[in-house]
Amino acid sequence: AQSVAQPEDQVNVAEGNPLTVKCTYSVSGNPYLFWYVQYPNRGLQFLLKYITGDNLVKGSYGFEAEFNKSQTSFHLKKPSALVSDSALYFCAVRVYGNNRLAFGKGNQVVVIP
Amino acid sequence: DTGVSQDPRHKITKRGQNVTFRCDPISEHNRLYWYRQTLGQGPEFLTYFQNEAQLEKSRLLSDRFSAERPKGSFSTLEIQRTEQGDSAMYLCASSAPLPGQGHPEAFFGQGTRLTVV
Numbered sequence: 358a359q360s361v362a363q364p365e366d367q368v369n370v371a372e373g374n375p376l377t378v379k380c381t382y383s384v385s386g387n388p389y390l391f392w393y394v395q396y397p398n399r400g401l402q403f404l405l406k407y408i409t410g411d412n413l414v415k416g417s418y419g420f421e422a423e424f425n426k427s428q429t430s431f432h433l434k435k436p437s438a439l440v441s442d443s444a445l446y447f448c449a450v451r452v453y454g455n456n457r458l459a460f461g462k463g464n465q466v467v468v469i470p
Numbered sequence: 471d472t473g474v475s476q477d478p479r480h481k482i483t484k485r486g487q488n489v490t491f492r493c494d495p496i497s498e499h500n501r502l503y504w505y506r507q508t509l510g511q512g513p514e515f516l517t518y519f520q521n522e523a524q525l526e527k528s529r530l531l532s533d534r535f536s537a538e539r540p541k542g543s544f545s546t547l548e549i550q551r552t553e554q555g556d557s558a559m560y561l562c563a564s565s566a567p568l569p570g571q572g573h574p575e576a577f578f579g580q581g582t583r584l585t586v587v
Contacts, residue, residue: 389551389574399476400561400578401513408574427511447512456501456526460512 361448362456363461376438380431380448382404388450390431391458392422395445404446407431412461418442438468472496474579476562482585483552488585490548494563502545503576504537506530519545552568559583564565 360383375447389408393401400418405416407424415421422433431448445465449458477493483489495502498581500521505513516535517527521542531537534552539545560583563576 389572391546391575393578398583400476400580401563403575403577406575408555425585449512456503456518457515457528458505458513458576462510 358390359450359452359455359459361450361461363446363464367465367467370438370470371468372440373434373437375434376433376442376466376468377468378433378446378448380433380461382431382448382450383429384450386452386453388431388452390422390424391449392416392420392431392433393447393449393452393460395447395463401447404412406432438466439465440468440470442466443468472556474562474564474577476560476582478582479579479580480583480585482587485554485586486551488548488550489552490560491584493545493547493562493579495544495562496566496577497543499540499577500565501565501576502539503565504545504547504556505561505563505578507581508557513561515542516547527549531562531578552584554586557584562576564569 362381391406392404393399407414412424445463447463448461451458477492503518504516507513515528517537519539536552537547559581561581563578567575
């Protein structure tokens with residue numbers, strides 16, 4: 358089975374401050390890890406992925422994430438948050454050969470002006 | 471627009487009625503997925519197609535649900551005898567193979583929000 362935990366329901370951060378959204382995963386095998394963002398009444402937009410290689414991956418809109426195999430984590434980060442980053446963020450995992458993504462419950466990010 | 475397209479965006483139906491949703495994937499993508507998202511939760515996998523073949527179905531997909539992809543292009547998801555518990559956002563996604571990586575990321579449509587009254 359594959360699963361994702363996003364331990365915080367909401368993350369509040371002041372504009373210009375660093376933003377971190379936490380994600381831990383559980384899989385049998387090597388994981389493919391993803392972050393998606395969802396704005397109100399919209400579908401999910403792909404931000405970034407880890408497949409293999411460098412543990413630090415960079416994605417859209419200045420976001421990055423670090424894969425940590427020993428801690429089974431894939432935290433999303435942004436050095437300086439913008440008000441427009443306020444949205445719902447989902448971490449997801451799958452393994453090679455498995456066709457379904459397992460999503461976490463999501464984190465609401467609120468960036469305070 | 472070259473993204474995943476879903477129609478309709480919103481559907482309100484009375485309990486017991488049948489509804490059908492359509493998804494048009496990104497044109498070169500041979501894999502198509504359906505997910506369901508309820509309020510406060512992440513998307514849950516329903517089913518996926520490789521070309522026209524439906525290769526996997528979740529236990530969430532009861533007998534009242536049926537999905538098709540007749541020509542390996544667009545897909546439809548039908549719910550028969552809708553129940554209030556079917557109220558959710560239904561998301562479609564598609565993906566394409568990348569060399570050495572399988573089908574890593576899926577691209578999602580904007581979803582169809584179903585409300586059963």
